[in-house]
Amino acid sequence: MKALNTIFSALVLGGALAVSGVAMAQDAPARDAASLEELLGLVKQGQAQEARENAERERRFAADKANQAKALQDAKAERTRQEQLSSTLEAKFEENELLVAAKQEQLRERLGSLTELFGHLTAAAGDLSSNIEVSLVSSQYPDREVFLKELIAKMSGSDKLPRIEEIERVWYEMLREITETGNVVRFNTEVATATGERADREVVRIGAFNVIDTDGNYLAFNNGNLSVLPRQPAGRYNAWAKELANADSGIHQFGIDPTGPTGGSFLAAIIDSPTLEERWHQGGYVGYAITAVGVFAFILAIFRLIVLSAVGAKVSSQLKNKTANTNNPLGRVLKIHEDNPGMDAETLELKMSEGVMRETPKLESGLTLLKIIAAVAPLMGLLGTVTGMIITFQAITIFGAGDPKAMAGGISSALVTTVLGLLVAIPTVLLHTIVNGRAQRIIHVLNEQATGIVAEHSESSGK
Template sequence: MKTSIAKRVLAVAAAGLISVSAVAQDEKATSLDQLLKMVQQSKISESAEHKKREAEFRRQKSNQASLLSQAENTRASEEARSAALEEKYEAQELLVQQKRQQLDERMGSLNELFGHMTSTAGDLRANLDTSLVSAQYPGRGEFLDKLIEKMNSQTKLPTIQEIERLWYELQRETVESGKVVKFNSTVILPDGEQAEQEVVRVGNFNIVSNGKYLEMNDNHKMAELIRQPSGKYQGMASDLQAATSGFTAFGVDPTGPTGGSYLKAMIASPSIVERWHQGKIVGYIITAVGVFAVLLAIWRLIVLSGVNAKVNSQLRSSTPNTNNPLGRVLSVAEENKGVDGETLELKMEEAVLKERPAIESGLNLLKIIAMVAPLLGLLGTVTGMIITFQAITIFGAGDPKAMAGGISSALVTTVLGLCVAIPTVLLHTVVNGRAKRILHILDEQSAGIVAENAERK
């Protein structure tokens, strides 16, 4: 019983010794008396520590009161300074208004003048950004920027020299826009290299160098167009650069002063070869079929022309010659002179039928090609439209140019199919007419021979 009570006391004492000092915690109580001493020492140390903290709190409280008093004094002084500054601001605001009114009275009609000058300088600045004259005279825009900034300022006024220079720049832009001049400048080539070349400026419309058309980029640097206008225009550019006087034919872009949109649209248009490549595999097949049809038609025309010449020669001869269809038909009549009329007629019809396949060879194939070519073109168009609509499904229809370009490429095969079908139909008509003429002669001659044989009977 005594042991149980001792254990309970030890447990309660251990729970109350959580905040015991490090030395007391390292020691282990071996008896109740020793445990009691350790608890007492812990209470004494905690009491001393609490007193120390209370003294620190009192000291800080007195400091905080002093700081609060200082802050209140500072706020009062700042409020007084703020009120003084507000009074000073109001007084200066009135003074500024008086000065502005005085400035407006002294400026008088100059305000309207400066307004017109600012508008003129702004319009001229916008024109110089796209003007080809700036390629020859760079740096004019910087002066105009400074002039516009000065005229918009209420503390600065433009000088007489600056006003005169504005007028001068207007006149120079007008005069230079009507000149064809040569000057040396740096040109950016298509490979990115820069070269010093002689440049010809045609007013404010075009600039050319070494037979190539140039453009002016955003940095007022001249760069050679990657794609050049085809045909005679490059030759005209070379002739203009080589000319020293007189008149020279030259392809001028009328939209040059507004950015040269016509020239860009013209060189951006694909050539015939590029259009043909847009047809892709279906276009290549249609082209191959068309070439085959033309070659077949030419070959049949040559063959039938030779046969026709031999038939005409046979018509002028009384002796059958087996090197032509008419001669072979006449030789059959010579071999069957003694037979009756019906037998002779059958023999002659058989001879003509034997000659017909060779004469009409290739006609059916030409007719089939003329019918199939438009169908191949339609196949290519439908395939291209499917691809275009798939792209629209994925990327959307936000760019009408891309959609129109896809539809345009898809229609190329239809054009190729028609370009093959129409000449093939015409060639088939010519070849068929030549064959019909020869067959007509054979039928006519065989019928005449049968009629003569019937008369003799």
């Protein structure tokens, strides 16, 4: 009996759960059964509801299956229709290709010799357009190449022909370019300064060669814009340019860039060429050291020349005076004879030789240093060159040798120290020769006078 009660309780709990699930599915409020009969009714009601829902699902599935079959039939029909349309269009395309080929052949027959004419016209318009883009005349008459490019694009198609007005316009632009090349014209236009500011200025165009402003500055023409060159040519060219810009008539001297119509490469090369000061700075620290050594050698040589000139003047004065004066080397050598009149000839000769030898180092002072500088300066230049070449080849290793100009510029900078070394060595050798000549001339006078005194003393002693 106890087991039966347990089973009954489980059934009651299961039925309650089922009824509760059905009620929740129907969004209806759940309620507890008061008796077994009411619980049975609720279970029966839930089974009926589930049966209705299952039937509804089966109906929807069947409807969807029918719709899918109909959609498949419609897609197959559309594919068949498109295949038929594609076949029709392919046939039409082939017919049109034949028609186009026939029309093109008919066009060629009707054009005849005009085809060659239009080809020459296209080539002429292309050449003129490329020239006008970089021409200085375009600074006064901008956007001329736009028409030419549009005409070229038009003639490149096979269905459009140029009009008489357009052909005459090409001829006009060509003649205008030729005419303006020989004119000196003054006009106002926008110019960019070296700082990037743009302002309206009065400029003067000298044919197709150069454009200058009223201050004598040369202008560059790039991408349809005029700008002041960051570096100007030498002073006389700017002075000529300023004189021409402010003149009303007459003939005036002016520096013209002959490569102006092709971009002004000659003027750019002159401007980019470094000055002497910039060349000197390219030598770097080795160049500075060579310059310092050269300046020292020059000062030393000039100083020794002044000293030897003064000594030579005193020696010349001593030659005219019989009394020894100790303010010059010759006087000090002669003083030895005056102080020792009774000395024998051999001792006097030794004394005189000693006096000459004592004066010789003073006269030759600085000559050894000048000789060393003359020998060391080229070696210092070679050192700078080797160092610069090492740096240049290191740059080539890192960045490659794709730009010959950069490599040539590095080698040129490296050779500056060699030039500086030679510029120091050559004058130093010449100065050493001059100074040494002055010193040897005085030493020769000392030896000559000392030998003469010894000879006279020997002669008087023999008598």
